[in-house]
Every structure is written in C-alpha cells, then in structure tokens.
Amino acid sequence: xxxxxxxxxxxxxxxxxxDEDGSxxxxxxxxxxxxxxxxxxxxxxxxxxxxxxxxxxxRQGRIGTFxxxxxxxxxxxxxxxxxxxxxxxxxxxxxFAASIWRGLPLKQLLxxxxxxxEGGAVPDDAHDLPIAIPVATQIPHAVGLAYAxxxxxxxxxxxxxxxxxxxxxxxxxxxxxxxxxFAAPVIFLCQNxxxxxxxxxxxxxxxxxxxxxxxxxxxxxxQADGNDxxxxxxxxxxxxxxxxxxxxxxxxxxxxxxxxxxxxxxxxSKYRSDEEVEAWRRRDPxxxxxxxxxxxxxxxxxxxxxxxxxxxxxxxxxxEQAQTEMHRLGxxxxxxxxxxxxxxxxxxxxxxxxxxxxxxxx
Amino acid sequence: xxxxxxxxxxxxxxxxxLNLALTQEMEQDDSLVVLGEDVGVDGGVFRVTEGLLDKYGxxxxxxxxxxxxAIVGVSVGMAAHGLKPVCEAQFSGFSYLAMHQxxxxxxxxxxxxxxxxxxxxxxxxxxxxxxxxLEHHSESKEAFFAHTPGLKVVIPSGPRNARALLLSAxxxxxxxxxxxxxxxxxxxxxxxxxxxxxxPIGESQSRRDGxxxxxxxxxxxxxxxxxxxxxxxxxxxxxxxxxxLLSISPLDDRRFSASARRTGRVVIVHEAQRSFGPGAEIxxxxxxxxxxxxxxxxxxVTGYDVQVPYFAREADYLPDLERIVAGARxxxxxx
Numbered sequence: 084x085x086x087x088x089x090x091x092x093x094x095x096x097x098x099x100x101x102d103e104d105g106s107x108x109x110x111x112x113x114x115x116x117x118x119x120x121x122x123x124x125x126x127x128x129x130x131x132x133x134x135x136x137x138x139x140x141x142r143q144g145r146i147g148t149f150x151x152x153x154x155x156x157x158x159x160x161x162x163x164x165x166x167x168x169x170x171x172x173x174x175x176x177x178x179f180a181a182s183i184w185r186g187l188p189l190k191q192l193l194x195x196x197x198x199x200x201e202g203g204a205v206p207d208d209a210h211d212l213p214i215a216i217p218v219a220t221q222i223p224h225a226v227g228l229a230y231a232x233x234x235x236x237x238x239x240x241x242x243x244x245x246x247x248x249x250x251x252x253x254x255x256x257x258x259x260x261x262x263x264x265f266a267a268p269v270i271f272l273c274q275n276x277x278x279x280x281x282x283x284x285x286x287x288x289x290x291x292x293x294x295x296x297x298x299x300x301x302x303x304x305x306q307a308d309g310n311d312x313x314x315x316x317x318x319x320x321x322x323x324x325x326x327x328x329x330x331x332x333x334x335x336x337x338x339x340x341x342x343x344x345x346x347x348x349x350x351x352s353k354y355r356s357d358e359e360v361e362a363w364r365r366r367d368p369x370x371x372x373x374x375x376x377x378x379x380x381x382x383x384x385x386x387x388x389x390x391x392x393x394x395x396x397x398x399x400x401x402x403e404q405a406q407t408e409m410h411r412l413g414x415x416x417x418x419x420x421x422x423x424x425x426x427x428x429x430x431x432x433x434x435x436x437x438x439x440x441x442x443x444x445x
Numbered sequence: 446x447x448x449x450x451x452x453x454x455x456x457x458x459x460x461x462x463l464n465l466a467l468t469q470e471m472e473q474d475d476s477l478v479v480l481g482e483d484v485g486v487d488g489g490v491f492r493v494t495e496g497l498l499d500k501y502g503x504x505x506x507x508x509x510x511x512x513x514x515a516i517v518g519v520s521v522g523m524a525a526h527g528l529k530p531v532c533e534a535q536f537s538g539f540s541y542l543a544m545h546q547x548x549x550x551x552x553x554x555x556x557x558x559x560x561x562x563x564x565x566x567x568x569x570x571x572x573x574x575x576x577x578x579l580e581h582h583s584e585s586k587e588a589f590f591a592h593t594p595g596l597k598v599v600i601p602s603g604p605r606n607a608r609a610l611l612l613s614a615x616x617x618x619x620x621x622x623x624x625x626x627x628x629x630x631x632x633x634x635x636x637x638x639x640x641x642x643x644x645p646i647g648e649s650q651s652r653r654d655g656x657x658x659x660x661x662x663x664x665x666x667x668x669x670x671x672x673x674x675x676x677x678x679x680x681x682x683x684x685x686x687x688x689x690l691l692s693i694s695p696l697d698d699r700r701f702s703a704s705a706r707r708t709g710r711v712v713i714v715h716e717a718q719r720s721f722g723p724g725a726e727i728x729x730x731x732x733x734x735x736x737x738x739x740x741x742x743x744x745x746v747t748g749y750d751v752q753v754p755y756f757a758r759e760a761d762y763l764p765d766l767e768r769i770v771a772g773a774r775x776x777x778x779x780x
Contacts, residue, residue, distance in 0.1 A: 147577050147756055176579075198577065198757035216581050217539050218511050248511035252542070279511050281487035287510050346579075354486045415761030418754040429720070433749045437761070440768065 093298045097306040097338075100313040103366045105374050113317040117381055123164050123312055124372050124382070125390060127156035130180035131369055132394050133189060134343070136402070137196060141347045146196040150177040154310070154342030157368030158274045160184050161315025162242060162335070165323055171232065171241035172211045173225040175218070177274075178244050185211055189401035190408065197405065199412055200421075210239065218279075219245055219252035222271065226262045229269035229326070240268040240326040242319075248279030250293050256300075259334065263300040268326035270319060271297065271334040274309060276341040277363075281354040297334035309337025310368040340366070415441060451605065454636035459629045462604035462637045463493045463569075466611040467531065469641055471501050477615065478523065480507040481516055481533030481569075490535055491571055491630050517543035517568060521550045524566040529615060537572035537624060538581030544589070551620040552595030567614045567621050572600075573665050573716055574763050575628035577756040582627075584753050585664075585717035590622040591694040591726075597621045597646055598693040602667035603629065605637045606691060609644040617646055626665035647695040651704075655684035658773060659704040661727060662714040663690035666764060670714050673769035683777060693723055698730040705731055709740030710776045716763050719747040741779035746772040 100111045134153045140146045152159070159181035163172070172185055179192060187209075195202025195214070203213045212228075215221035225243030232239040249255050250273060262269050273293050277284045290296060297304030303325070307318040315337055322333035340363040344351055351360075376382035419426060419434040426434070457465065471477050479497055481489070485508035488495030498506040509516050513534060520530035534540035540547075547568070555563045574583035591598045597619055601607035607625070614621035644650075652667065653674050662670035667689050674685040686704045690697065705711050711731060713724040724745040731743060746764045754762055 148579055195755070198755040198759070200755045200758075202755075214580075216579060217542060220542070251510035251512045251515075253512070253514050254542075279482075280490070281483045281485075282508050282510070286508060348490070353488070409757070412757075415754075415758050418749065418751050418758050418762060422751060430750055433719075433751075437749065440771070441761070 091298075093295065095292050095294045095298070095304055095306055097308070098314045098318050099308040099311055100317060101311045101371060101375050102308070103310070103371055105371075105378070107375060111317065112313055113320055115313070115316065119164060120376065120381060123160050123316075124376060126160045126184045127180065127312065127369055127372065128390060129394050129397070130156045130160070130183050132391070133183070133192070133398055134179065136398050137193070138343070138347065140402070141196075146193065147198050148347050149196045150346045151343035152177050152179045154340045154363065154367065155274050155276055156180040157312035157372070158272070158309035158315055158337035158339045159244065161312040162244075162270075162272050162319045162337075165316050165319035166240070166242060169210060169237065169239045170323075171225065171228040171239060173221050173228065173241060173243035174212065174214060175221055175245050175249070176214050176216045177246070181244065182211070185209065187211070189398060190404040193401060193405035194408060197409060199409065200417065201408075201412055219249035219254040221245070222249065222255050222258040223261065225269050225271075226258050226267050229262070229267040229332075230265055233268055238327065240270065240323060242270040242272055244272050244274060246279060247273065247275040247277065247284050247287055247293055248282065249273070250296055251287055256296075259297055259302055259332065260300045262332040263302045266329065266331035268329075269332045270322045270326065271332065272319070273334065273336045274339055275336050276339050278341055278345070278351075278355065280345045280349060283355075292336060294334055294336035302332050302334055304334040304336065306336045306338060309339030310366050310371065312368060312372055339368075342367070451636040451638055454638040456634040457604045457637040458631045458634050459601070459604040459607045459625070460491055460493050460631060462608035463611055463625065464495060465637065466608045466615070467494065467497060468500065470612060470615050471497065471505065474529065476527060477529045477531060478505045478507065479531050479533070480509050480520065482509055482511055482535050484508060484533050489533065491627065493569070493625070493630075494533070513539055513542035514546050517546040517551065520566045520568075521546060521554060521564055524564040524620075525554060525562045529565050531567045531569060531615060534568060534570040536582050537570040537586060538584055540568070540570050547590070547596065547620075548593050552593050555619065556595060563618050564620045565618050567611070567623050569623045569625060571627035571630075572624045573626045573628060574753055574759050575665060577759070580755065583756070583759060585715065585748065587622075587624055587693050587717060588722050591723065595620065597695065598624065599646055599691060600624045600626065600664045600693060601691065602626070602664055602689050603633070604635050606644055606650075606689075608637050609642045610646070610691060612641055613643040613646050616643070621646065624664070628665050644691060647692045647697055649688050649690045649692065649697040649700045651686060651700065652689050653685065653687040655686040656707055657683045657710070658685040658777065659701060659708045659711045660685045660687045660714065660769070660773065661690060661701050661711065662687065663693070664716070666714045666716055669764070669766045670769055672766050673773060676766070676770055677773055681774070681777070683773070685773065690723075696726060696730070698727075698734065701727060702731065702734045705735045706738040709738055711739070711743045712746060712769070712772045712776055713743065714746045714764055714769055714772075716748050718750050719745055720750050722747060741776050744772045744776045
C-alpha cells in the first residue's frame with residue numbers, strides 16, 4: 084500500500100583512457116599488443132585520407148553524394164578491433180572506417196559511391212551486412228543475427244552502428260527491448276556525433292545521456308570517449324564478454340563528433356559554428372593516438388610520413404581499379420539482377436525490351 | 446488559373462513557389478503548423494521551409510527528433526484537435542517508417558469516428574529520380590498511398606501548379622499526400638502570381654491540344670512528354686493531347702476518357718514501377734469506360750519493375766524523350 088522507492092540502480096559510467104591532453108590511464112587501458120595498436124592507427128588514418136579523397140572526387144563530380152566519416156574513426160575502429168571476423172557487423176551509412184577494418188576493398192566503396200550497385204556486394208565469407216540508409220532500420224537485424232548465432236551456437240555476436248538521431252526512432256527501442264527480452268548477444272554501438280543533420284544532440288532528446296535509454300530495458304548502457312580508441316576498445320571488449328557469456332546485450336554510447344558535412348549535399352554553416360568545430364578538432368582521435376604511439380616509441384614522424392605515402396598510393400590504386408571496373412560494368416541490364424532468386428518471366432520480358440531499345444550498347 | 450493572369454508575375458522556382466504557399470497560408474491561418482526533420486533552422490534539405498522558423502517561431506515550425514512515425518502520428522493528433530499540420534517526410538523513401546500511422550490512422554480516423562475526427566493534414570515528401578542521389582532517394586511509390594482509401598495523393602509538375610496544389614491540399618479537410626518531384630525544385634522558373642490561387646484536388650489539366658493521340662503524364666515526366674508531343678508533331682505530323690494528371694487520387698478519369706474517346710490511342714508515362722502502378726489503374730478505367738473507342742492497345746512508358754538502380758544506371762531506368770516517342774509510335778503503328 085505505501086508509496087515505496089524501487090531501487091533500479093540505474094547508473095551510466097563514462098570511460099576515458101587516453102584524453103586529448105595526452106593523459107593516459109594505465110589502470111583503465113585495455114591489454115593491447117603493439118601490432119594491434121599500429122593496425123588500429125593505420126586503419127584510422129586510411130579511413131581519414133580515404134574520406135578526404137572521396138570528398139575531392141565528389142566535388143569534381145566523379146562520385147555521388149556520400150556521408151563522410153571524419154572524426155569518428157576511433158569509435159568505429161576501436162569497436163571492431165574488439166571483435167572477431169566471425170562476429171556480425173551491421174552498419175548504417177557512415178561506417179567506412181569500420182568497413183575498412185573489416186577488409187572491404189576501397190575499390191568497392193568507390194564503386195558504391197560512384198552509383199554502381201555492384202559496390203554493395205558483400206564477399207561470401209564476410210559476416211557483414213551492406214549499408215542501410217533509413218535511420219535505425221538496421222538495428223533489429225543485428226538482434227536477429229545475434230539470436231540466430233546463439234540458436235546455432237556459433238559463439239558469434241553482432242554489433243550494430245547507429246547515431247544519436249537513431250535513438251529517437253521506434254526501430255531502436257523495439258530492437259533493444261527485444262534483445263533484452265531474449266538476452267541476444269548483441270552490441271548496440273551508438274556514435275553520438277552531436278548532430279543529426281541540423282538537429283543538435285540537446286534538441287534530439289530530452290534524455291541526459293543516450294546510454295541511459297538502454298537502462299529503460301534493463302540493458303547495461305555505458306558511455307565512452309568515442310575519440311579515444313582505447314576507451315572504445317575496452318568498452319566493446321567488456322560488452323563482447325558479456326554477450327559471449329550469455330549475459331545479453333549492451334549499449335555503448337561513444338561521444339564523438341562529425342567533423343565534416345552530414346553528407347556532401349549538406350551545408351553545416353547553416354546550423355553550427357566554426358568555433359564548435361574547431362574545439363572538436365582539438366579532440367581529433369587520430370593526432371591523439373599518434374601522440375600516444377610516439378610517447379610509447381611505437382611510431383616516429385618518419386614512419387608516419389612513410390605510412391601517409393603508402394596510404395596515398397593505396398587510395399590511388401583503388402581509384403584506378405574502380406575506374407577500370409566502372410568501364411567494365413557499363414550495361415544497364417544489371418538493374419534487373421538480384422531481385423529474386425530467379426528472374427520472373429515478366430521481368431525477363433522487360434529486360435529483353437530494354438536490351439532491344441538499347442541495341443546500340445554493348 | 447489562366448496564363449494571362451500570370452503575366453508580369455514574379456518568376457519563381459518550384460521550391461520558392463512552395464515556400465510562398467506555406468508562408469502566405471501561415472500568415473493568414475494560425476492553425477497551420479509545420480513539422481519535420483530539419484525543416485526549421487536548416488529550412489529543409491531542399492530549402493522549401495526556409496525562413497518559416499524566423500517568421501513564425503518554434504511553436505509553429507518544429508525541428509523534430511528523427512522519428513517519422515511520430516512526425517505523422519503527432520500530426521494526426523494535432524489535426525484531430527483542429528490544427529492543420531503540414532509535416533514533411535525528408536524523402537519519400539523514408540515515409541514508409543510512418544506507413545502504419547498513415548494507413549491505420551490518418552486515413553481512417555474520420556471513418557472510424559463516424560465523422561467526429563477529420564484529419565486535415567498534409568504530408569509533403571520529395572520523391573522521384575534524376576538528381577544522382579543515394580538509395581531510397583529516387584523512388585516513386587505514389588501507388589502505395591493511392592491504394593489507401595482515405596488518403597488523397599497529388600503531384601505538381603511545375604512552380605505555379607505546385608503552389609496552387611499545396612494551397613488546396615492545406616485547405617482540404619482530409620489528409621493529402623503531397624509528392625514533390627525533387628528534380629523540379631530548381632529546374633526552371635515560371636511566373637507565379639503573388640495572389641493566392643488553388644487547383645481543385647481531383648482535377649487534371651490539358652497541357653496541349655491534339656486529336657490524334659492522348660499522352661497522360663504527371664510530375665517530372667510532364668516536360669519530356671510535352672517535348673515528345675512536339676517531336677511527334679514535327680517529325681510525324683501527329684498532334685497529341687497532353688494531360689497533366691496533378692491528382693493521382695482521386696483520379697480524374699473524365700478528362701483522359703474524353704480525350705481517349707476522341708483520339709482512340711493512349712500512352713501513359715510515369716517513372717513509378719510499371720506493375721500495379723498508376724498507369725495500370727488508368728488503363729482499367731479506360732477499358733471500363735471507353736473500351737469501344739480504343740483503336741490500339743494502350744502503351745505504358747514507365748520505370749521497370751525493379752528497385753531504382755543506383756545513380757550510374759538511373760537514366761536507363763527513367764522514361765525519357767526517346768522512350769516516350771517510341772511508345773507513341775508503337776500506339777500509332779496499329780492501323
């Protein structure tokens with residue numbers, strides 16, 4: 084009868100290992116080999132330079148609209164580095180750094196952004212879903228993959244990436260609740276990059292943190308400095324261990340920032356100040372990691388220069404390959420492929436009609 | 446809406462004309478509110494709602510959370526209370542996240558409440574191809590909405606009729622899906638008078654006279670269809686009547702049926718997929734109403750029954766001048 088307090092013990096912790104001033108907390112640092120550190124650094128740098136090249140290609144009209152990843156490399160690479168290739172990767176549309184970590188050829192990303200469906204092809208052995216554009220709609224798929232992996236006892240988990248805006252969508256809430264009910268081995272990785280196109284984080288939701296939204300479903304939610312690759316790695320490892328132990332899902336809110344445009348069709352000067360962007364540039368995840376690697380004597384300026392050259396050459400080569408591929412892929416008939424396991428008769432007729440109409444083409 | 450009235454009127458793009466309709470109606474009707482993703486500070490990703498936030502404030506121009514179902518569902522509630530929400534789906538490809546609110550509630554609340562709760566709302570959505578966009582940003586699924594009793598569906602083909610149709614949609618007592626052909630936002634300007642004008646929903650317009658052939662089109666397909674009519678006149682000596690549907694639902698079957706009875710030959714042009722598309726319904730009405738007048742099988746020049754391919758092959762998906770002329774010649778080839 085009386086009014087009693089229910090002790091929910093709702094807590095959100097914030098994890099930071101390596102901050103922008105170079106402070107490094109050894110006690111919180113995940114165990115990480117030199118090779119892994121260097122590999123994470125290379126992937127992050129490659130993602131950044133690739134992003135910059137794509138922006139140039141887009142401005143030259145060589146590729147189409149895309150969503151740059153700059154600023155979010157640590158959130159993506161740190162998370163993926165905590166997982167295995169057997170784990171399922173369920174991206175939204177800004178996860179190029181994570182895709183690069185997974186080994187998706189740059190050529191493939193270029194083809195996608197040049198408007199060829201072939202760019203979306205997923206290699207047969209990859210446990211990756213293709214890009215999903217409608218916000219939050221991919222999140223339930225990760226729960227399904229995770230549940231199936233559990234049902235088939237593969238030992239794999241699933242991770243899905245989404246942004247701050249996605250936490251306002253029904254699909255996010257339905258998926259995380261579902262995962263909680265069925266203890267699905269899934270990690271909900273939110274990249275809170277502060278902006279959903281023009282809508283700032285504070286206006287997106289009245290919630291003080293995004294991580295606390297998981298707590299409503301009694302799913303653990305943690306915040307990590309998303310520009311600190313070591314914090315993201317540590318948080319994701321913890322979530323992965325929970326999932327693999329049968330203790331269900333976790334949500335990780337990575338605090339990060341979209342340094343570039345929402346997409347190349349967007350003009351951020353309409354809604355945010357240069358000062359804000361500059362303040363976040365000082366927290367850029369890549370120089371932060373480089374300072375740490377130099378302090379640890381794992382990387383020298385000369386090695387960074389060499390790496391930059393290798394990366395530039397790798398991107399040049401990918402663009403060459405992509406252009407060759409585009410010439411090879413000229414035919415319009417490809418639009419009929421992959422709708423069904425077998426092409427129905429009415430579609431075959433339409434394809435043949437197109438072939439007749441475009442008889443002059445190869 | 447005679448052309449003479451527009452002489453000397455300011456030349457406006459379709460985006461500007463839509464903005465004019467919203468501004469003028471917000472000025473004179475305080476029940477009108479605008480809501481959607483990025484419609485306020487950003488002025489909409491196509492700048493259709495630019496300036497509205499500054500003029501009318503946050504209580505009437507709402508930058509919403511990323512929540513399509515809530516944008517439409519909240520609009521239904523507002524409408525039930527007597528407001529006139531004009532909400533925006535940023536791209537039609539994202540409107541499906543609100544489909545249950547449209548089908549289960551916007552379309553049914555008047556019906557379910559036996560007239561107590563009409564839903565006078567407008568859902569604006571950029572649709573259609575031709576701007577080299579990403580997946581989900583190029584499709585034409587007007588049939589989804591037209592198939593739903595209780596919803597009206599309108600599609601303008603240029604700045605002046607866009608403004609007039611939007612005004613009609615806002616003043617309509619029922620929910621209207623207002624689909625904006627995104628490649629026309631800034632494609633051309635035409636005189637749009639300052640004085641408000643409307644077009645009755647459910648009425649098509651004839652854009653060109655002709656007795657030999659009937660061409661039916663709407664949205665971004667109107668211009669290549671008019672070009673095709675000129676080419677057919679010049680090269681083949683064939684005069685085509687061109688009908689701009691403007692409303693997909695209710696469908697104005699009287700005008701195209703009357704034309705078909707005169708010409709006996711009909712071509713329908715739309716960028717939506719062919720099967721179960723608006724063209725299929727037009728043909729059904731023609732067969733029902735004018736079967737004995739048809740002199741040749743009706744031809745559809747449409748998108749193929751595939752997902753709109755990524756933009757490298759988009760032009761091969763979309764009907765163009767060449768395909769429309771070829772379709773017309775096919776209809777004319779029957780003796």
